[in-house]
Every structure is written in structure tokens, then in C-alpha cells.
Amino acid sequence: xxxxxxxxxxxxxxxxxxxxxxxxxxxxxxxxxxxxxxxxxxxxxxxxxxxxxxxxxxxxxxxxxxxxxxxxxxxxxxxxxxxxxxxxxxxxxxxxxxxxxxxxxxxxxxxxxxxxxxxxxxxxxxxxxxxxxxxxxxxxxxxxxxxxxxxxxxxxxxxxxxxxxxxxxxxxxxxxxxxxxxxxxxxxxxxxxxxxxxxxxxxxxxxxxxxxxxxxxxx
Ligand SMILES: CC(C)(COP(=O)(O)OP(=O)(O)OC[C@H]1O[C@@H](n2cnc3c(N)ncnc32)[C@H](O)[C@@H]1OP(=O)(O)O)[C@@H](O)C(=O)NCCC(=O)NCCS
Numbered sequence: 001x002x003x004x005x006x007x008x009x010x011x012x013x014x015x016x017x018x019x020x021x022x023x024x025x026x027x028x029x030x031x032x033x034x035x036x037x038x039x040x041x042x043x044x045x046x047x048x049x050x051x052x053x054x055x056x057x058x059x060x061x062x063x064x065x066x067x068x069x070x071x072x073x074x075x076x077x078x079x080x081x082x083x084x085x086x087x088x089x090x091x092x093x094x095x096x097x098x099x100x101x102x103x104x105x106x107x108x109x110x111x112x113x114x115x116x117x118x119x120x121x122x123x124x125x126x127x128x129x130x131x132x133x134x135x136x137x138x139x140x141x142x143x144x145x146x147x148x149x150x151x152x153x154x155x156x157x158x159x160x161x162x163x164x165x166x167x168x169x170x171x172x173x174x175x176x177x178x179x180x181x182x183x184x185x186x187x188x189x190x191x192x193x194x195x196x197x198x199x200x201x202x203x204x205x206x207x208x209x210x211x212x213x214x215x216x217x218x219x
Pocket of ligand 1 (some may be wrong): 053075076077080087088089090091106107108121122151154155156158162163164165
């Protein structure tokens, strides 16, 4: 039962991470799915994706929920039938959920060299120039945190049209820190988020985000 890690972030926020080592058959035997989820699972082309999807339900069970407590809105954002907020992520052999009384978003990303090639698509030019002054390894790690932060914020706001590069800025941080802030400026709305980050294993990054304030009208 490879529950990899549980992080009790605060009294109302818990992060549960699964290390997916089980076969599809094993997970499939252990997990009960509602009709919609069963259809989704059956339609998935990749077995890894199916295992990740099922492992999320194992995490739900750890927290006292089942697939029957979970539903998705029209954008694909997951919700629980009670008041708790939930966010979901999967990356290779890791999957995770975050549960909170507050609006939250979570992302796990593998640290990959390839991220350097797409950096200009999600980080602005000034920020990129500063980041490029550090060594390659740290550059990749920092880019991965930034990417994860923007994905996590996107999962909270869930709005079409948000550009990672133009609308979300992550404040500078060091890799030996564990948190930073980020701002979303979109459609005349300004909102600040707290970003928490850490390493999972050697080359995976975990990021989760909280809203610091309700959206305010930008001047
Ligand atoms: C939807 C999105 C956030 C998923 O993130 P991802 O890193 O690809 O994948 P993850 O495994 O971390 O997350 C997948 C989970 O996110 C959740 N999710 C999907 N759409 C969502 C949405 N609109 N809002 C919140 N959560 C969402 C789902 O729970 C999904 O898993 P599940 O369907 O198996 O339950 C991402 O694909 C996306 O659309 N990003 C914004 C687009 C963008 O601007 N990209 C970059 C431009 S440079």
C-alpha cells in the first residue's frame, strides 16, 4: 500500500501522495468507480494514466472519501460533494490530492531538461534573463517550481484565457526556501497566492497554492 507521504499543512489542509507501484489489475480490483469514472477509465489509452486515475481513488479512500463523493465540473475541475476543496495531480509514478477548507491547487512535475526549451512560453523575458544566470540544474528546478505554481493557480482559478506568461508572475525565490508568492493579473482582476514547493524523490517537484485574498479590481 504505497502511500508515499502525507503532509498535514495546517489544521484544515492535507496533502496525500501515492507512489504508483501496483499493477492496473490490482488497483482496479481494489477501487469502486461511479459510472462516469468507469467510462473515463475505459476510454483511457495509456495504462499509466489508468493506474494514476485509480491511485487517486486510493488516496481518496485514505482520506475517508470514495469516487462517489467526487464530481467534475464542465471544465474538468474536481469537486467533493461536501464543502471541502480538492485538487488533483498525477505525474509518472506519483499522484497526489490536496484537501482543504480553502481554495487550493496542486501540481507534481518531473524536473526535465526539456523545460528550458519552453521556458520563454511561460516565464516573462525579464524573469528569464535573471534565471539564466544560475547553473543549469538550479535553472531547471526553478523553472519547474514556476511551472507547477502556475498550473496550481490555474487549477484554483479555472478560467479560460489565463496566460501563464502574461498573467501569472511568481516572485523570486531560492531553492532552499519552501514558499513564495505569486500574482494573477487577468481581466482587470488582481489576486495574490501563496506558493509552497518541495522536492519529492530526486527529480520531482511538488507545488501547491492557496489564495491570499479574494480577487480585487486592478487600478
Ligand atoms: C488542466 C491542467 C491544469 C491539468 O494539469 P496537468 O499538469 O496537465 O495534469 P495534472 O496531472 O497535474 O492534473 C490533472 C488533474 O487536474 C484536474 N483538472 C483538470 N482540469 C481542471 C481545471 N480546469 N481546473 C482545475 N483542475 C482541473 C483534474 O482533476 C485532472 O485529473 P483527473 O481528471 O484525472 O482527476 C492543464 O492541462 C491545463 O489546462 N493548463 C492550463 C493551460 C495552459 O495555460 N498551459 C500552459 C501554457 S504555456
